[in-house]
Amino acid sequence: MNPAEELGKTTxxxxxxxxxxxxxxxxxxxxxxxxVPPQKxxxxxFGDWVSGARLRTLPLAIAPVILGTGAxxxxxxxxxxxxVRALLALIVAxxxxxxxxxxxxxxxxxxxxxxxxxxxARLTGSGRANPKAVLYVALGFFGLGAxxxxxxxxxxxxxWLLLVGAVAxxxxxxxxxxxxPYGYFGLGEVFVFVFFGLVATMGTTYVxxxxxxxxxxxxxxxxxxxxxxxxxxxNLRDIVPDKAAxxxxxxxxxxxxxxxxxxxxxxxTPFLIAGFFSLFYPAGYLTFFVLLxxxxxxxxxxxxxxxxxxxxxxxxxxxxxxxxxxLLAAAFAF
Numbered sequence: 001m002n003p004a005e006e007l008g009k010t011t012x013x014x015x016x017x018x019x020x021x022x023x024x025x026x027x028x029x030x031x032x033x034x035x036v037p038p039q040k041x042x043x044x045x046f047g048d049w050v051s052g053a054r055l056r057t058l059p060l061a062i063a064p065v066i067l068g069t070g071a072x073x074x075x076x077x078x079x080x081x082x083x084v085r086a087l088l089a090l091i092v093a094x095x096x097x098x099x100x101x102x103x104x105x106x107x108x109x110x111x112x113x114x115x116x117x118x119x120x121a122r123l124t125g126s127g128r129a130n131p132k133a134v135l136y137v138a139l140g141f142f143g144l145g146a147x148x149x150x151x152x153x154x155x156x157x158x159x160w161l162l163l164v165g166a167v168a169x170x171x172x173x174x175x176x177x178x179x180x181p182y183g184y185f186g187l188g189e190v191f192v193f194v195f196f197g198l199v200a201t202m203g204t205t206y207v208x209x210x211x212x213x214x215x216x217x218x219x220x221x222x223x224x225x226x227x228x229x230x231x232x233x234x235n236l237r238d239i240v241p242d243k244a245a246x247x248x249x250x251x252x253x254x255x256x257x258x259x260x261x262x263x264x265x266x267x268x269t270p271f272l273i274a275g276f277f278s279l280f281y282p283a284g285y286l287t288f289f290v291l292l293x294x295x296x297x298x299x300x301x302x303x304x305x306x307x308x309x310x311x312x313x314x315x316x317x318x319x320x321x322x323x324x325x326x327l328l329a330a331a332f333a334f
Contacts, residue, residue: 044128052123052134054101059318060196060230061097063325064223065090068204070329071215075205082208085155088148089204092165095145097196100172102138104183106131107176113245142169152207164203168195186250188235189228197224215332218277222270222328226321229266232259233301233317237310264298267317274328283331290327293320 044052069086076082102123109124110131123129149165175183175191182191201220202212235242235251236259243252251259271291278284297316304310 042128044123044126048123048128049137052102052105052129052137053098056315056318057101057230058094058097059322060227061093061200062090063226063321064196064200064220065093065204066322067219067223067325067329068201068216069208070325070332071201071213071219072205072208073333074215075209075211075213085152085207086204088152088155089200089207091148092145092152093196093200093204095141095148096168096172099138099141099145099169100175102134102141103173104176106134106138107181108247109134111245113242113247142172145169156207156210158207158210161203161207164199168199171195183249184247186248186253188231189250192227192231193224196227197221215277218273219325219328222273223321223325225266225270226317226324229263229297230314230317230321232263232266233297233310233314236260236263236301237307260302263301263313267294267298267320270324274324277328277331281331283334284328286331287324287327290320290323293317293323 065086068089072082072086105122105124109122113125124131124134146165146169149161153159153161153165171191172195174181175188182188198217198220201223202216205212205216232251235249236256238247238249239251239256239259242249250262254262271288271294274284274287278287293316297313297320300309300313300316304313
């Protein structure tokens, strides 16, 4: 999924495309094209591995759980709470988010997509970590998410949720993994919207109260759109190298200018949903304070000319998701 990388590729399109085609499907692309001499490589440090988890994307996993829990309070009997189930849902969401981040690192790295990065390099693409080690870490987090999901299934006795979990993990892997990853064909936003928006929010509500409501449906749409905004601004800054590497993200397909507009649409539409809820939950109006984060993010994205500006827009958007979910969930619950 994914958002939280540095911008700024200086290699021209033709050179990058030629280099990408010469990459093998395994090993260290940075070593193969000679950009990083093996003797100068330093093994990835603990900090590098933490950075590989892309912590700035984690609010996208936390937000739907918060909002789904707020919606569950509306749907549950007074005084009935399920903190253990909410915590397990959070573990599932965080594990899948981190797992897909490492999975993308591995898959993009062995394809050579990350071989021309300028700025903080990824673990696989830089050659500082063994690709298999990155893969095993990704699978470990997927496994942790599966165990937490299994615990939820046992607690709720809703065994059909096993299928939902299996589909979610499969979708996370094939985002950039496999022979024909759908993230390379402009479908990344679909994955993010469905799984980090609808499924995560409604799933959190369902495992706590056994049903979903309007709050979880519309809340899931809102959080899904903000998550799509994060992915869009991430891919916006990578249009040139992604195009050279054959990674046809939605940003590559529609171009720079349209991507900036679509980003703003993704980010601001959830406030229409907040306005609707404010008709029924008076405290919902507090959600509009989050525009103090969202509007600057839009302004930066529209006018940005440097990588640092787009990174700032990405960070503001990620915090928008978290603040939006907290305030709207509080409006539901109180």
